[in-house]
Amino acid sequence: xxxxxxxxxxxxxxxxxxxxxxxxxxxxxxxxxxxxxxxxxxxxxxxxxxxxxxxxxxxxxxxxxxxxxxxxxxxxxxxxxxxxxxxxxxxxxxxxxxxxxxxxxxxxxxxxxxxxxxxxxxxxxxxxxxxxxxxxxxxxxxxxxxxxxxxxxxxxxxxxxxxxxxxxxxxxxxxxxxxxxxxxxxxxxxxxxxxxxxxxxxxxxxxxxxxxxxxxxxxxxxxxxxxxxxxxxxxxx
Amino acid sequence: xxxxxxxxxxxxxxxxxxxxxxxxxxxxxxxxxxxxxxxxxxxxxxxxxxxxxxxxxxxxxxxxxxxxxxxxxxxxxxxxxxxxxxxxxxxxxxxxxxxxxxxxxxxxxxxxxxxxxxxxxxxxxxxxxxxxxxxxxxxxxxxxxxxxxxxxxxxxxxxxxxxxxxxxxxxxxxxxxxxxxxxxxxxxxxxxxxxxxxxxxxxxxxxxxxxxxxxxxxxxxxxxxxxxxxxxxxxxxxxxxxxxxxxxxxxxxxxxxxxxxxxxxxxxxxxxxxxxxxxxxxxxxxxxxxxxx
Ligand SMILES: Nc1ncnc2c1ncn2[C@@H]1O[C@H](COP(=O)(O)OP(=O)(O)OP(=O)(O)O)[C@@H](O)[C@H]1O
Ligand SMILES: [Mg+2]
Numbered sequence: 001x002x003x004x005x006x007x008x009x010x011x012x013x014x015x016x017x018x019x020x021x022x023x024x025x026x027x028x029x030x031x032x033x034x035x036x037x038x039x040x041x042x043x044x045x046x047x048x049x050x051x052x053x054x055x056x057x058x059x060x061x062x063x064x065x066x067x068x069x070x071x072x073x074x075x076x077x078x079x080x081x082x083x084x085x086x087x088x089x090x091x092x093x094x095x096x097x098x099x100x101x102x103x104x105x106x107x108x109x110x111x112x113x114x115x116x117x118x119x120x121x122x123x124x125x126x127x128x129x130x131x132x133x134x135x136x137x138x139x140x141x142x143x144x145x146x147x148x149x150x151x152x153x154x155x156x157x158x159x160x161x162x163x164x165x166x167x168x169x170x171x172x173x174x175x176x177x178x179x180x181x182x183x184x185x186x187x188x189x190x191x192x193x194x195x196x197x198x199x200x201x202x203x204x205x206x207x208x209x210x211x212x213x214x215x216x217x218x219x220x221x222x223x224x225x226x227x228x229x230x231x232x233x234x235x236x237x
Numbered sequence: 238x239x240x241x242x243x244x245x246x247x248x249x250x251x252x253x254x255x256x257x258x259x260x261x262x263x264x265x266x267x268x269x270x271x272x273x274x275x276x277x278x279x280x281x282x283x284x285x286x287x288x289x290x291x292x293x294x295x296x297x298x299x300x301x302x303x304x305x306x307x308x309x310x311x312x313x314x315x316x317x318x319x320x321x322x323x324x325x326x327x328x329x330x331x332x333x334x335x336x337x338x339x340x341x342x343x344x345x346x347x348x349x350x351x352x353x354x355x356x357x358x359x360x361x362x363x364x365x366x367x368x369x370x371x372x373x374x375x376x377x378x379x380x381x382x383x384x385x386x387x388x389x390x391x392x393x394x395x396x397x398x399x400x401x402x403x404x405x406x407x408x409x410x411x412x413x414x415x416x417x418x419x420x421x422x423x424x425x426x427x428x429x430x431x432x433x434x435x436x437x438x439x440x441x442x443x444x445x446x447x448x449x450x451x452x453x454x455x456x457x458x459x460x461x462x463x464x465x466x467x468x469x470x471x472x473x474x475x476x477x478x479x480x481x482x483x484x485x486x487x488x489x490x491x492x493x494x495x496x497x498x499x500x501x502x503x504x505x506x507x508x509x510x511x512x513x514x515x516x517x518x519x520x521x522x523x524x525x526x527x528x529x530x
Contacts, residue, residue: 050416071415072412072415072416073415073418073419073420073421075416076415076416076417076418077418081416082416084412084413084416088410088412088413088416089413090405090406090409090410090413091409092405092409093402093405093406093409097402097405097406100399100402101402101403101406101413101414101417101419102417103417104399104403104414104417104418104419105417105418108399149417152417153417153418
């Protein structure tokens with residue numbers, strides 16, 4: 001059973017199309033890596049799923065719901081959480097306020113405080129820093145905050161755009177371990193865009209390689225990881 | 238000593254009125270990033286509405302509260318019909334639309350209510366109380382008290398309520414707020430409504446002194462803009478402090494420095510702003526963007 005199906009999707013920002021007949025799917029609760037060179041359309045794919053794209057043809061559906069005319073607010077309501085490129089945290093709000101903004105749809109009740117505790121459980125440093133402005137956090141902490149803010153939505157699908165960008169290898173390693181735990185415990189499916197292909201292939205169960213807006217390679221993450229020829233040809237390592 | 242205290246008090250009172258309108262400006266700026274040049278003219282319309290209710294026999298305080306409610310509706314209508322269509326086109330398009338709104342509001346008020354100045358009753362008694370050898374007007378104390386209450390309420394709204402938090406989020410990063418499922422456009426719209434209601438209070442405070450006419454808010458708006466710039470445009474507390482500094486400086490300096498007199502009094506706030514912004518471009522309490530990569 002797939003939580004997300006993208007079928008023959010084409011579209012772009014204005015005149016020039018970026019996505020050209022893109023087809024892929026994400027199984028319920030699975031982690032899928034979306035790889036490919038700069039400018040391939042990875043970020044654009046994530047934007048398409050939350051309503052930031054002019055679609056010229058093709059279909060997207062999420063849990064059986066058609067995403068043809070999806071808006072960002074609607075995506076949130078359906079349970080799609082976007083951790084954007086550059087993290088999208090609110091610099092002049094405190095850590096806790098950022099999380100409360102993320103939990104807007106939970107209302108005022110105990111669900112909100114419970115979810116806050118879940119986030120603080122995964123990232124205890126955020127609990128320590130909960131009264132600090134997000135703008136004063138380190139890069140790694142900001143990424144933790146961005147992921148936690150997405151978690152506050154109780155998402156069925158989390159879209160992660162290069163979470164390792166600008167982070168030290170050690171911190172990236174720990175972050176990816178935590179992402180794995182979140183995936184299992186919260187049963188959140190993930191679409192993971194990453195430059196660091198080897199790290200992404202370790203976490204993901206399936207992977208797609210995007211070039212010029214279409215999928216040029218897709219399969220089990222472990223198959224791609226273990227096939228040196230494929231790796232060289234498509235991932236350059 | 239008594240004369241000085243008296244001048245300081247009347248300066249604080251005038252400054253409170255500038256501060257109230259400056260708060261309205263800050264509220265819109267903080268929630269939408271737009272400087273609303275029509276804020277004063279919207280407050281002028283609100284004042285005519287207060288007066289119309291009062292003339293229908295509604296008690297003054299209730300008339301002002303009713304006008305605040307009408308002003309809220311006017312504010313959200315302005316946002317929805319005039320600001321939203323141009324917002325995001327270019328950075329300054331919306332501010333330029335408010336300049337047009339300034340002219341339109343002036344014309345509409347003259348057409349509906351005429352240009353003859355009309356009297357406006359004071360919310361406070363005309364008496365004064367003795368304090369350390371000075372006579373302080375009750376109306377001055379009243380204006381001060383109203384502003385303090387207003388600031389406190391806005392502080393509670395912004396810092397302590399969920400809707401206030403979401404308004405701050407919607408203003409600083411609309412895209413992120415949308416991704417969290419927040420109704421960003423409704424939040425921005427309410428920001429305009431609330432500031433129009435705050436403007437109605439400023440209008441009711443100044444009206445007894447200047448009479449009600451289409452041009453009544455002109456000078457007040459200049460002072461309020463100065464107060465907001467002085468305080469840092471995004472800080473409610475800064476707007477209030479800015480209003481007080483300008484009001485007191487004017488009331489204290491003008492009668493004591495011969496060549497200034499009443500004609501040049503407006504140069505005092507301008508000089509203060511110039512000096513402050515030279516030293517602190519973000520204003521007294523404005524926050525420099527914090528961002529770390
Ligand atoms: N907002 C935009 N408006 C117009 N064109 C855009 C916009 N964003 C991206 N593009 C173009 O779309 C194409 C795909 O960009 P996209 O950001 O999706 O690539 P990417 O795979 O995420 O690359 P990277 O690895 O550099 O993040 C590029 O040619 C880019 O120039
Ligand atoms: Mg990208």
